[in-house]
Amino acid sequence: MSGGDSSDGESNVGQRFDRLPATASERVVAGRATRAEVLEYFEDRFAIPAETFDCFTFWEKGAGKIWIFSGESPSPAPIEAIGMTCLRTRQEHWKPTTDFVQRFGRHADACVIDLEREAARRFAGGEDQSLEWDGDWGYLIVAHEIAGEREPIGVGLYLHGELRSTVPKGRQREL
Amino acid sequence: MEPLERYRPIIDDFEAFRAACDRPLGIAARVNTIKADIDRAMAALAEDGIPVEQADWNPRVLRLETNAPGSTWASFHGFIHTQEEVSAVPPVVLDPEPGDRVFDACAAPGGKATQLAALLDDRGTVVANDNNLGRLSALRFNAERLGATSLAVTNQDARNFSFNPLAFDAFDHALVDAPCSCEGTIRKNPTTLEQWTEDHVHSVAGIQKGILKRAVQATKPGGTVVYSTCTFAPEENEAVVQHALDTTDCRLLDIDIGLESVPGITEWQDDTYDESLEKAIRIYPHHNDTGGFFVAKLEVGSA
Numbered sequence: 001m002s003g004g005d006s007s008d009g010e011s012n013v014g015q016r017f018d019r020l021p022a023t024a025s026e027r028v029v030a031g032r033a034t035r036a037e038v039l040e041y042f043e044d045r046f047a048i049p050a051e052t053f054d055c056f057t058f059w060e061k062g063a064g065k066i067w068i069f070s071g072e073s074p075s076p077a078p079i080e081a082i083g084m085t086c087l088r089t090r091q092e093h094w095k096p097t098t099d100f101v102q103r104f105g106r107h108a109d110a111c112v113i114d115l116e117r118e119a120a121r122r123f124a125g126g127e128d129q130s131l132e133w134d135g136d137w138g139y140l141i142v143a144h145e146i147a148g149e150r151e152p153i154g155v156g157l158y159l160h161g162e163l164r165s166t167v168p169k170g171r172q173r174e175l
Numbered sequence: 176m177e178p179l180e181r182y183r184p185i186i187d188d189f190e191a192f193r194a195a196c197d198r199p200l201g202i203a204a205r206v207n208t209i210k211a212d213i214d215r216a217m218a219a220l221a222e223d224g225i226p227v228e229q230a231d232w233n234p235r236v237l238r239l240e241t242n243a244p245g246s247t248w249a250s251f252h253g254f255i256h257t258q259e260e261v262s263a264v265p266p267v268v269l270d271p272e273p274g275d276r277v278f279d280a281c282a283a284p285g286g287k288a289t290q291l292a293a294l295l296d297d298r299g300t301v302v303a304n305d306n307n308l309g310r311l312s313a314l315r316f317n318a319e320r321l322g323a324t325s326l327a328v329t330n331q332d333a334r335n336f337s338f339n340p341l342a343f344d345a346f347d348h349a350l351v352d353a354p355c356s357c358e359g360t361i362r363k364n365p366t367t368l369e370q371w372t373e374d375h376v377h378s379v380a381g382i383q384k385g386i387l388k389r390a391v392q393a394t395k396p397g398g399t400v401v402y403s404t405c406t407f408a409p410e411e412n413e414a415v416v417q418h419a420l421d422t423t424d425c426r427l428l429d430i431d432i433g434l435e436s437v438p439g440i441t442e443w444q445d446d447t448y449d450e451s452l453e454k455a456i457r458i459y460p461h462h463n464d465t466g467g468f469f470v471a472k473l474e475v476g477s478a
Contacts, residue, residue: 063256067267069324070297070298070325071301071324071327074341074342077326078327079329079330080315080328081311081327081328082326082328083323083324083327084318084319084322085319092233099322101208102210102320103210103324131333146222147211147214147216147218147222149215151252153252171251173246174246175246
């Protein structure tokens with residue numbers, strides 16, 4: 001992490017991007033996720049291999065909003081955006097974003113639920129639906145088959161026999 | 176469409192040009208190779224029952240027979256991005272490579288910035304800048320939907336762009352797809368020319384000169400800068416490039432793209448331009464049944 005004055009260095013500043021510390025021993029800002037924790041989350045929850053992200057850096061801007069970036073940037077970076085949003089931390093259950101899952105969810109091997117065409121259509125439109133799932137509850141990668149291959153659609157929250165769509169309003173589509 | 180009458184002396188087969196400008200434009204989309212290769216994107220569109228034809232000059236550009244390209248799985252997944260066919264030309268002319276540092280000076284709403292990211296295989300840094308914060312939100316939305324992780328988004332006046340927030344102090348390439356009088360988009364938006372005045376052309380040309388000059392300065396020696404507009408006015412095209420030739424160290428390069436076009440002009444009203452401006456290209460609606468575009472490619476010198 002770059003220096004800056006101590007008041008900047010020890011708390012999360014809402015309007016700038018700070019690169020995640022590699023591990024907890026390098027953490028300066030209380031409550032900030034580390035790169036190691038982010039990789040562990042994607043590997044433990046979705047079996048996405050850690051090396052998938054070898055060429056990417058992770059950043060926090062805003063409380064718990066984590067971004068993934070493949071380019072070059074100093075830290076901190078006082079700019080509008082860096083790569084794409086990928087994860088919400090600083091809440092009880094971490095939650096990946098729809099756009100991250102669409103980009104990287106194809107590397108996942110666990111907690112992926114496959115939907116048939118009509119169920120996929122309803123999910124993309126933002127509808128919740130009842131269905132059977134014998135895996136873990138919580139946030140799942142929701143996928144379907146398109147053009148001969150599995151393709152992630154977005155993030156679903158599975159609880160009590162119901163799959164809730166978390167596709168953001170602006171990303172929902174009538175297909 | 177009266178303003179277009181001024182181009183009668185420079186446009187071949189002017190009646191065919193006028194007739195093409197009166198016809199509505201077809202729907203085109205670019206395959207976003209960050210998310211899917213061409214075959215998969217075309218297969219996804221076929222599953223939705225949408226007839227597709229690849230453009231001869233670029234297999235990644237598709238002509239679609241649908242009025243609702245956004246309501247397809249291919250669009251939802253970010254396999255395709257709907258944009259005018261000729262809008263895909265400037266990034267192809269720029270031709271960046273993976274790992275490059277690329278400046279997109281006027282990037283919103285992001286069609287070309289995300290195309291540049293795809294041409295980098297999403298490895299490198301595309302600084303997508305725009306002076307309009309409202310338009311940046313559209314750019315951000317498109318970048319995320321298309322899965323571009325190599326974009327760094329800045330909100331500056333490109334005429335005095337500062338490297339302060341960045342990790343480097345020169346670009347390998349720059350794209351200036353400048354704000355313009357948009358005459359070439361008349362097929363998409365028939366009311367475009369209602370606000371047209373010669374004063375507006377001259378005032379926007381001043382801004383274009385400032386942006387292009389800064390983009391050349393911000394690019395390293397040997398790097399390339401592409402200047403493009405979607406308009407026909409020589410004041411906004413050849414005259415702007417001439418200003419860059421006069422005030423910075425750069426020279427024009429040939430453009431090799433398999434789309435019918437004519438050379439840039441070297442005379443307009445009382446002005447003459449450097450002969451090398453014939454290396455720029457003018458794309459007219461009646462040439463390829465598209466919108467209109469002007470593209471020039473510059474190499475930055477060593478001074």
